[in-house]
Amino acid sequence: MSWIILFFAGLFEVGWAVGLKYTDGFSRPLPTALTIAAMAISLGLLGLAMKELPLGTAYAIWTGVGAVGTVIAGIILFGESMALFRLASVTLIIAGLIGLKVSA
Template sequence: MSWFLLFLAGLFEIGWAIGLKYTEGFSRPLPTILTVAAMVASIVLLGMALRTLPLGTAYAIWTGIGTVGTVILGIVLFAEPATALRLGCIGLIVAGIAGLKLTA
């Protein structure tokens, strides 16, 4: 259950990171409210997962999920570059996440 909570926390992290772009400097009320709600949900779920998961592992995986998801959505939604080097680096992050999960 803790791994599932951690995964959800990572998804909410992606949500708030992407949401920041849509708030336009916190000048748009609805995107701002949704972004702040995603921030709170992400932290609460991370805290719940930390009841049983090691801190270092959980935090690294949480940020890794957020990083990978945000980069992928940045490519899809905002036409950010998808160079081979950039995608290779994302692959390294995914490998690190998998390694941490396997050793936890």
Template sequence: MAWISLIFAGLFEIVWATAMKQSQGFIRIWPSIITIVGMLISFGLLSWSMRTLPLGTAYTIWTGIGAVGAFIIGIFLLGEAASPLRILAALLIVSGLVIMKVATS
């Protein structure tokens, strides 16, 4: 159950990071509200998953899901560059997440 909570925490990190970009420095109200609510949910789920998962594992997985998810959103929704080196970097993050999951009992 902690792993499911952690995955959802990472997904909500993508939500709040995307909304923060859309808030234009917290001057647009609805993206700002979504950012704050998304942060609260994300941090709450992360905290709950840390009850049983090691700190290093939970935090690494959480930030990795958020980083790769924000990268994908940036490319597909915001028109950011998808250069080979950026894609390689994202793939390396994903491979690190898989190794971290396998290495955690």
């Protein structure tokens, strides 16, 4: 169950990272409130997952899921680059996440 909670914590990390783009420097109240809520949920879920998972593994997977998800969201929502080196780098992050999960 902790792995599922950790995965959702990572998804909420993507939510707040994308939300930052929409806050316009925290000048737009609704996107700002939603971003702060996503941050709180993400950290809360991370804390719950860390009750059973090792600190280093949980944190690395949380940031990795967030990083990969944010790159994908940037490509889909903002037309960011899909350069080969960038995608290869994301693939390496995914491989690292799988390695951490397998070794935990």
